[in-house]
Amino acid sequence: MRRMVRSEGYARARLINALIFAALGAAICYRTVAAARLSLTALPGVVLGLALIGLAVVRFRAYARTKRS
Amino acid sequence: MAASALGQRVVEEPSLRRSVTPWGSFAWGYSDVGADIFVGLGLVLGAAAGASNVAFLFAGIVYVCIGLAYTELAAAYPVAGGGQYFVFRGLGDIFGFIAGWAVLLDFTIDIVLFAWSCIDYLSKLIPVLSFVAHPWVHFCVVLTVIGGLAALNIIGVRESSAFNEIVSGLDVVSETSILFFGFLFAFDPELLVHTMQIAWPSTFGLMNGVSLAIISFVGLESISQAAQETQRPASVIPRSSIGLILTILIFALAYSNLALGMHPWHALPKDALGHTQPLWQYLGNQDNNGAAVAVLASYVPYFGTLAALYVPVLGAILLLISSNSGVFGSSRIAYAMSGAQLLPSLFQRVHPRFRTPAVSIAAFCGVGVVELVFASLPSLSPPVKLVYAHFFRGESGITFLGDLYAFGAAASYSFVFIALIALRLNDAQSPRKFKMPFNVPFTYRGNRVEFPLVAVLGFCGIASILAFTMITHAIGRIAGPTWIVCGIVGYMVYRRYKGLPVLRSQPHDWRKAQINILRAAGELELMDEYLTNVSRMDERAATVNAAAP
Numbered sequence: 037m038r039r040m041v042r043s044e045g046y047a048r049a050r051l052i053n054a055l056i057f058a059a060l061g062a063a064i065c066y067r068t069v070a071a072a073r074l075s076l077t078a079l080p081g082v083v084l085g086l087a088l089i090g091l092a093v094v095r096f097r098a099y100a101r102t103k104r105s
Numbered sequence: 106m107a108a109s110a111l112g113q114r115v116v117e118e119p120s121l122r123r124s125v126t127p128w129g130s131f132a133w134g135y136s137d138v139g140a141d142i143f144v145g146l147g148l149v150l151g152a153a154a155g156a157s158n159v160a161f162l163f164a165g166i167v168y169v170c171i172g173l174a175y176t177e178l179a180a181a182y183p184v185a186g187g188g189q190y191f192v193f194r195g196l197g198d199i200f201g202f203i204a205g206w207a208v209l210l211d212f213t214i215d216i217v218l219f220a221w222s223c224i225d226y227l228s229k230l231i232p233v234l235s236f237v238a239h240p241w242v243h244f245c246v247v248l249t250v251i252g253g254l255a256a257l258n259i260i261g262v263r264e265s266s267a268f269n270e271i272v273s274g275l276d277v278v279s280e281t282s283i284l285f286f287g288f289l290f291a292f293d294p295e296l297l298v299h300t301m302q303i304a305w306p307s308t309f310g311l312m313n314g315v316s317l318a319i320i321s322f323v324g325l326e327s328i329s330q331a332a333q334e335t336q337r338p339a340s341v342i343p344r345s346s347i348g349l350i351l352t353i354l355i356f357a358l359a360y361s362n363l364a365l366g367m368h369p370w371h372a373l374p375k376d377a378l379g380h381t382q383p384l385w386q387y388l389g390n391q392d393n394n395g396a397a398v399a400v401l402a403s404y405v406p407y408f409g410t411l412a413a414l415y416v417p418v419l420g421a422i423l424l425l426i427s428s429n430s431g432v433f434g435s436s437r438i439a440y441a442m443s444g445a446q447l448l449p450s451l452f453q454r455v456h457p458r459f460r461t462p463a464v465s466i467a468a469f470c471g472v473g474v475v476e477l478v479f480a481s482l483p484s485l486s487p488p489v490k491l492v493y494a495h496f497f498r499g500e501s502g503i504t505f506l507g508d509l510y511a512f513g514a515a516a517s518y519s520f521v522f523i524a525l526i527a528l529r530l531n532d533a534q535s536p537r538k539f540k541m542p543f544n545v546p547f548t549y550r551g552n553r554v555e556f557p558l559v560a561v562l563g564f565c566g567i568a569s570i571l572a573f574t575m576i577t578h579a580i581g582r583i584a585g586p587t588w589i590v591c592g593i594v595g596y597m598v599y600r601r602y603k604g605l606p607v608l609r610s611q612p613h614d615w616r617k618a619q620i621n622i623l624r625a626a627g628e629l630e631l632m633d634e635y636l637t638n639v640s641r642m643d644e645r646a647a648t649v650n651a652a653a654p
Contacts, residue, residue, distance in 0.1 A: 064288070071294030077301050080158035081294065083165075084358040091351040098344070 047102040054095035061088030131345040132273035137324035138353050139276055140427035143420045144222045145321030146360050146401070147394030148507050150385050153314020155304030157385065158297075158361040160314035161321065165354045167570060168322035170563025171518050172350035173541045174525050176343050179329035181528075181537045182619075183338035183626045186441045187329035188521045193445060195524030195531070197610035199596070202447040204520040206592035208326065208438055209469065210585070211513035215323075215431030216473040217480065218506040220250040223424035225395030225503075229403075229417040236503075237392050240484035247477060250425070254432045255470035261461045269426065276423055279416065280356055283401070286408035287363045297366025300385065313577040316511045319570050321357050323514040324427070326434065339628050343539035360398065364388055369404035395503050396420070431473070436465035446611065449599055479584075480505045497579040508574065508581030509588075515571035516589065522564035530554050534638035535619055536631045551645055 061084075068081030153160040178191045186193075189208050193201025221236075224246050228234035236243040306314065335341050364385045376382045376390075384404065388397040399420055403413035440462050443452040456463035480503070483490040497505075528535070533554045544555035575582045600607045616639060623632035 060285075060288070067294045068297070072298045077298050080162045080358060081297065081362055083162055084355065084362055087351055087355045087358065091348070091355060094348050094351060098348075 044102070047099050050095050051099040054092040054099065057088045057095065058092035061085040061092065064088065131349055132270040134324070134327045134345070134349045135273040135277065135352070136269045136423060136426050137327040137430055138322065138349065139273065139280075139356070140219060140420075140423045141321045141323055142353075142356050142360060143226070143398045143424055144218060144395070144503075144507075145318060145357070146364065147388055147397030148317045148504065149314050149321070149361065149389075150364055150397065151389030151391075151394050152306070152317050153311055154306045154385065154389070155301045155365060156306050156311050157314060157318075158301075158358065158365060160311065160318040161357045161361045163315050163566075164318035164322060164570065165357055167319065167563060167566035168325075169350055169354060170541075170559050170566060171322070171521070172325055172346060174521055174560055174563060175325045175329055176346040176350075177537055177539050177541050178521070178525060178528070179346075180339045180342045180539045181535050182622060183329075183335065183342070183628075184622055185329070185437065187326040187438075188517050188524075189438055189442065190329075191528070192517075192520045192524040193447070194613075194615065195527040196520065198445075198447060198606070199593075199608055199610075200520060200524075201445070202442070202596050203589060203593065204517050204524075205438055205442045205447060206589060206596075207513045207517040207520070209435055210588050211323065211510060211517065212431045212435035212438065213469050213472040214476060214506055214510045214513060216251060216254070216428055216435070216470060217247070217477045218503070218510055219424045219428035219431065220247050220254070221477070221480070221503060221506065222395050223250065223421045223428060226399055226417045226420040226424060229396050229399050230414075235392075236395065236484065240481065244477070244481045244485060247481075248474065250428070251470055251473055251477065254429050255466055258429075258432045258436065258466045259456060259459060259461055259463045261459045272419075272422055272426060276419055277352070279412075279419055280398075282408060283398075283405055283412060283416070284356075284359045284363065287367055287401075287405045288359070290406040291367045291370065291404075292363060293366055293368055296368065297362060300365045300383065304383075304385070309577060312573040316515075316570055316573040316577055316581075317507050318357075319514055319567075320507055320510045322353060323510060324430075327430070337628065338626050339536075339538040339631055360401065364397075364401055367401075367404070370406045370409050371404060373404075432466060432470060435469035436462045439465040439469065446600075446603065446605060447596065476506065476509070505580050508578035509584055511570070511574045511578070512581045512585030513588075515567050515574055516585070518567045519564060519571060522560045522567065525560045526557060529557055529560075532615070532619075534635060534642055536634045536638070538631070551649060552642060 063085075065082050065085030068078045068085065072078035072081070149157045149160050175188075179187075182191065182194065184190055187208070189201060189205030192204035221243075224234050224243055225236060228236070228243075233239055233242055234246060367384055369384050373382055373384060373387050376386075384401070387393060388400055393400045396417065399413070399417045402416040403409045405412060439448055439452040442448040443450055443465075452465045452468070453462065454464045455461060483493045525541075530549050533549075533552050540555070541557045541559045543558040545558060546553060546555050548554070574585070597607050605611060619635060620632060623629070623635060
């Protein structure tokens with residue numbers, strides 16, 4: 037398991053994961069704002085979308101760090 | 106709080122082996138905090154209705170602050186003990202005791218609440234285990250689970266850390282799949298907005314929901330518990346913690362938004378009055394609130410058929426690990442507190458044959474059984490149900506446990522924020538590889554320090570959640586403070602009996618302790634940095650003293 041976690045294939049899988057998270061986050065933000073406009077009702081959905089994008093950034097940085105090392 | 110070992114052989118291992126990798130550190134935290142949403146979702150939906158996602162958002166923001174605080178402290182002081190140790194070090198003996206005592210309350214609730222919920226999840230496959238239909242069977246099975254975990258911990262059976270990692274990995278994939286299929290095929294933002302508008306709760310309901318939502322984020326102790334067994338903790342902990350914090354926040358927000366805005370794949374059963382009920386209401390009722398994630402997953406299009414079969418089992422395993430971590434964690438904290446002379450040495454006593462802290466394990470599992478009895482009584486005995494209805498607004502079962510869990514967590518986290526601020530001011534020389542963002546630099550007693558604004562925000566947030574808990578939870582407002590007051594009285598009696606200062610702290614050589622901590626962690630660069638900072642500070646103090654008339 038630990039060997040798999042350290043492999044480049046795993047890092048690439050996480051990169052793909054990051055892209056999916058980013059796309060999902062953007063889609064959730066867009067759909068929520070489209071439905072609720074920029075109101076307080078939209079806030080939880082927008083934060084969810086932003087958190088997904090944030091996780092994508094963390095994953096991408098982890099991938100970049102693995103690539104460097 | 107998740108443990109890598111079911112029973113830690115305390116005497117055999119004077120120091121813990123550093124074998125936890127970045128993934129292991131993440132998995133350790135995830136297997137504990139990740140289980141919380143399995144319990145919290147149904148409770149919050151039942152309390153906050155259409156504002157459940159707002160309740161999770163509020164608690165989630167506070168949780169991010171708590172997570173950042175724990176990350177900073179665990180990376181700077183990588184020792185097992187968690188919040189109790191940070192408060193002990195930052196605020197002194199008595200506050201260290203109070204924080205540790207509140208954490209102990211949480212650990213004992215952790216044992217019962219997760220064992221209870223584990224059986225609730227299994228009841229979705231084995232209906233005879235249902236709490237509503239067969240309360241006595243449910244009570245006996247939960248009691249057996251607690252007894253079994255206590256016995257395993259006393260015997261010292263080891264649970265593989267790899268098992269934790271595999272279960273956590275499977276759960277992340279599973280939860281991501283549920284959310285992916287749910288959002289892709291059944292989520293309707295218009296329905297979400299509609300639900301939020303028509304089912305917005307009263308202020309009381311919202312406060313109740315927020316106070317219950319915090320239980321979905323409890324377990325950050327595990328980050329610091331794992332610190333003493335993590336390789337290069339100062340570098341690894343911030344990396345794994347940020348991922349963990351975001352993952353848990355996303356799951357909590359995603360599940361609550363999905364529950365409010367999802368069209369169920371199959372028609373839902375009608376309520377007791379024969380009315381059609383929305384999904385969020387179905388998930389929050391007493392039949393389903395203990396196993397809300399499994400029920401939600403079964404109504405996800407396409408994936409639901411498969412999820413209905415395996416999510417209850419996976420959830421039950423994760424919850425069982427979390428329940429075990431309560432047994433393990435309570436005995437470990439009590440052992441550490443006993444070593445610091447905050448609790449009697451009785452709690453350090455080890456079993457002559459198995460060499461595990463048997464007294465601590467038995468004592469805190471015993472407290473857990475008392476809590477189980479209090480939680481189950483209204484369902485087991487109709488007269489008691491009337492008493493609860495009269496005095497406690499009819500709270501019972503899992504809500505009773507949730508009340509106390511929220512109280513213990515909010516109380517201990519409040520102290521951790523204050524300890525973080527105190528340590529920033531009084532221990533500025535300890536190197537911090539990770540710092541909470543948004544700091545204000547200034548000079549304090551001749552030293553340059555940074556005041557953490559996020560800690561103040563977090564403290565205000567968690568203090569308000571503590572206030573919400575006291576306002577909205579009839580049992581939590583009585584039982585929680587009673588636990589703390591009884592603990593303080595016991596502490597005072599013990600310290601007086603031992604001839605130790607009661608309200609003041611004993612002298613501690615924190616410099617020596619910090620050097621030992623960093624050396625043991627293998628953080629030699631940080632140790633050098635610490636020594637340099639300390640000698641600079643001493644030189645500055647000597648110069649000031651020499652200049653003084």
